[in-house]
Amino acid sequence: MTNGSEGFIALMSESALKDGDMIEADTDGHKLLVARVGDDFFVADAHCPHLHANLTKGTIEGTVVTCPLHGSRFDLTDGHVLRWTSWEGAVKSMAEFVRHPRSLRVYETEIFGGVLRVGPQKEFPAKA
Template identity: 40%
Template structure:
């Protein structure tokens, strides 16, 4: 079954080393530009209801602003407590200047 990709942003909206939250189909998605590669994960920290887009991006790692849990943006893996559950990640594809993700 083919995956359905939807436009989430355009390349010019997100410079390298930056991230933002995008609300899409009732989900809060974190979109990050890591050295020209784009990664999409759930925006809400798995430890508590905190927006990761308000956190800190260093390389391919995002740090939650509330309690300091860190996550790998490529895999969603938890790197530091207190979070114990990995983030859900979403496939990203580029189509010209459009950044697309698959929610399924």
């Protein structure tokens, strides 16, 4: 392997991100969230699956990103929903009816030659 894995493209220098950083990157018009947690890197769609707010304007704690608009939370390790909006009661039920909870798309990453590279979308087995 001289150029890194096939299907992966360079995003930025590994050293461009410090532990706890979360920034937006662009690959051919596709906006991505890029985060570093310790020595691990995570790449996901930058826009919230709820109503498309820019998640990089939200907050990150460990691998959990919180949307700045309505407070949905996603785990960057696999994109699963930890909370679908911060609304409660009937408003939350209505929100879930109108817009069913859906996971955040997350992508494979690799470091090659000091460069963070993004690959295909991560796939997970369907939950029973």
